[in-house]
Amino acid sequence: MYEFEYHQPKSLEEATKLFADADDPQFMAGGQTIIPVMKQRLAMPSDIIDLGKISDLQGISVDGGALTIGAMTHHNEVAGSDEVRKAIPALAELASHIGDPAVRNRGTIGGSIANNDPAADYPAALVALGATVQTTSREIAAEDFFTAMFETALDEGEMIVNVTFPAPEKAAYEKFPNPASRYATTGVFVAKTGESVRVAVTGAGACVFRQIDFEKALLGDFSPSALDGLTVSTDGLNSDLHASAEYRANLISVLAKRAVKHAG
Amino acid sequence: MPVISLTVNGNPVTADVEPRWLLSRLLRDHLGLTGTHVGCDTSQCGACVIHVDGKPVKSCAMLAAQADGAQITTIEGLAQKGKLHPMQEAFRDNHALQCGFCTPGMVMMSVALATEQPDLDEPAVRKGLEGNLCRCTGYQNIINAVMVGAKAMRG
Ligand SMILES: Cc1cc2nc3c(=O)[nH]c(=O)nc-3n(C[C@H](O)[C@H](O)[C@H](O)COP(=O)(O)OP(=O)(O)OC[C@H]3O[C@@H](n4cnc5c(N)ncnc54)[C@H](O)[C@@H]3O)c2cc1C
Ligand code: FES
Ligand code: FES
Numbered sequence: 001m002y003e004f005e006y007h008q009p010k011s012l013e014e015a016t017k018l019f020a021d022a023d024d025p026q027f028m029a030g031g032q033t034i035i036p037v038m039k040q041r042l043a044m045p046s047d048i049i050d051l052g053k054i055s056d057l058q059g060i061s062v063d064g065g066a067l068t069i070g071a072m073t074h075h076n077e078v079a080g081s082d083e084v085r086k087a088i089p090a091l092a093e094l095a096s097h098i099g100d101p102a103v104r105n106r107g108t109i110g111g112s113i114a115n116n117d118p119a120a121d122y123p124a125a126l127v128a129l130g131a132t133v134q135t136t137s138r139e140i141a142a143e144d145f146f147t148a149m150f151e152t153a154l155d156e157g158e159m160i161v162n163v164t165f166p167a168p169e170k171a172a173y174e175k176f177p178n179p180a181s182r183y184a185t186t187g188v189f190v191a192k193t194g195e196s197v198r199v200a201v202t203g204a205g206a207c208v209f210r211q212i213d214f215e216k217a218l219l220g221d222f223s224p225s226a227l228d229g230l231t232v233s234t235d236g237l238n239s240d241l242h243a244s245a246e247y248r249a250n251l252i253s254v255l256a257k258r259a260v261k262h263a264g
Numbered sequence: 265m266p267v268i269s270l271t272v273n274g275n276p277v278t279a280d281v282e283p284r285w286l287l288s289r290l291l292r293d294h295l296g297l298t299g300t301h302v303g304c305d306t307s308q309c310g311a312c313v314i315h316v317d318g319k320p321v322k323s324c325a326m327l328a329a330q331a332d333g334a335q336i337t338t339i340e341g342l343a344q345k346g347k348l349h350p351m352q353e354a355f356r357d358n359h360a361l362q363c364g365f366c367t368p369g370m371v372m373m374s375v376a377l378a379t380e381q382p383d384l385d386e387p388a389v390r391k392g393l394e395g396n397l398c399r400c401t402g403y404q405n406i407i408n409a410v411m412v413g414a415k416a417m418r419g
Contacts, residue, residue: 006266006283006329035286035325036307048283050330076319100395101373102310105319106326180308182394 001038005047012056012136012159015049019157022047027159029072029111032103057110057161062087065167071110071160079104088129090171090189090263094121097175099182110160113145116152116207118238119183123208125173128189128200131165149206168193170222172262174255175203178242185243186251190259192222199256204237204248214256224257268332272297273341281328288312290328291338299339299368303397310396313369314338320376322395339368342375351375354413355406362400370396370406378414386411 005022009015019025026045028034029052037043051057057072060081067087069078078084079096098104098112098121112122113133125131126142133140136159145153154160168191175187184203188211191198197218199211217226232252237245269278272295281290291297291314303311305324312324315337342349348356351374361367370393377392378384384392389410398406 001284004283006327008329008332031327031330032307032325035327038284039305048327050327052330100310101376101392102313102320102322102325102395103307105316105321 002041002044004038004045006050007047008050008053010053010055012054012161015051015054015159016136016157018047018049022049025049025157027051027114029108029114030074030106032099032107033111033115033117051110051159057159060084066164067091067167068162068164069109070162072108073110075099075104075107075109075112076101078109087167088165088171090173090191091125091129091165094125094173094189097121097177097182109163113163114152114154114160116146116150117183118149118206118208119178119185119203121173121175121184121187121202124184124187124189124200124202125165126163126200127208127210128191128198129165129168129171130191130193130198131163133163134161135159136161143210146208151207166193170263172259172264174259174262176251176255186248186255188252188255188259190218190256190263192218192263195219197222201252204252206236206238211252211256218260222260222263224260227253227257227260266329266332268329270331270334270336272336273338279328283327283329285328286324287314287316287326287328287331287336288323290331291323291336297338297340301365301368303365303369308395308397309366309369310373310393311366311369313372313396315372315376318376318379320373337372339372342371349375350416351378351410351413354409354416358405358409358412360401360405360409366396366398366400370398374410374413375417377410378417382418384410384414389414 023046025047028048028050058070075095075098084092131142133145171191173189175184186203189200197215199214202208232249234245234249237248239245301311303309307325314323
């Protein structure tokens with residue numbers, strides 16, 4: 001790892017100022033992605049701004065029908081939170097299957113979505129549940145937040161403060177984990193809220209996307225059999241050593257059906 | 265260089281660290297606690313797992329500077345008064361190691377699993393050890409050992 005300056009600001013204002021004053025700064029949440037990336041010298045920031053001591057980024061709260069999770073909340077906290085389990089059990093379930101216990105103790109929701117790994121789990125939950133990302137300067141709808149592979153709508157120096165999820169009527173997430181990393185080879189999050197159904201797919205393409213034809217079919221009949229006969233096109237799907245595009249297309253159908261069944 | 269103060273295996277430690285030092289480096293190269301193994305250095309193998317404020321983390325994926333104020337326990341801190349921790353005892357009794365390289369991380373993770381889940385069952389052990397790789401044993405004896413060790417920890 002190349003040398004860098006390390007800062008541990010106590011407030012968002014201080015973090016913003018440190019970022020503005022540095023040459024080539026990077027924020028750090030739990031370091032679960034940024035530290036390995038720096039070891040490989042794929043990132044060489046001049047300054048690391050550790051967000052771990054900023055209280056505005058911590059905590060889980062429920063207000064009416066909405067659940068708000070601070071950017072620095074670790075995956076294990078989401079998995080173990082009674083509030084999350086009560087409001088959106090599928091989200092707690094998703095968090096409990098990210099990586100392994102050590103990764104879950106350091107990795108954060110903010111770091112995960114800022115990184116926007118094409119195989120990350122949270123993006124599917126944010127898009128399917130219609131979440132809103134609160135940053136230091138604005139609110140961004142989940143669908144506008146994830147823009148491309150490893151890219152988001154965040155501007156230079158803009159920080160994620162928290163994510164708000166409206167509680168759905170029913171929801172479930174199913175993934176086919178990569179056996180080594182547990183990242184999603186493909187993962188499907190299904191959510192039904194009042195008059196709308198959303199199906200978000202991660203791990204299959206360059207970036208999370210909605211499976212609109214599935215959503216239409218499920219709107220009239222929220223049951224696994226409503227998806228019978230629908231086939232998924234391989235256009236734009238990933239093909240790599242873990243799975244071909246055809247395999248992933250099939251996984252989208254299989255996992256969507258499982259998720260609908262699981263959601264009940 | 266940041267000066268950090270932390271507690272390692274019950275002892276207060278003050279260290280002058282470079283920002284780029286990993287916690288595994290502080291423990292091994294500067295505190296001489298070489299029981300924490302670095303197998304992959306890429307977050308995959310779990311050999312470097314230690315407890316930070318009671319929770320298992322990979323010490324190769326955390327900066328030493330981030331451990332300021334933390335309570336750290338490494339494999340060296342488990343045995344008390346020359347007596348092995350029940351989980352270490354269970355690994356020995358159940359032939360849960362061969363070369364022993366993965367063992368410190370396995371034991372640290374297993375102690376955390378048994379502490380957090382008093383009703384730890386076999387599927388939970390298998391899921392809990394997903395981030396700990398062993399190239400020797402085939403895992404079965406490790407699973408057996410953790411079940412025995414967890415029971416012994418319950419007393
Ligand atoms: C072995 C292993 C297995 C894993 N398995 C899975 C898996 O199964 N599923 C899955 O989804 N993920 C998985 N992950 C990823 C993990 O869940 C982490 O969430 C992810 O690595 C991000 O880590 P972090 O939160 O520590 O962020 P960091 O690594 O600290 O930061 C990541 C990026 O986000 C930026 N950032 C962080 N916080 C903010 C913020 N508040 N505002 C703006 N930018 C910010 C940083 O600048 C950096 O660019 C795995 C990781 C490892 C190492
Ligand atoms: S050395 Fe840390 S996970 Fe392998
Ligand atoms: S005993 Fe050799 S790696 Fe596990």
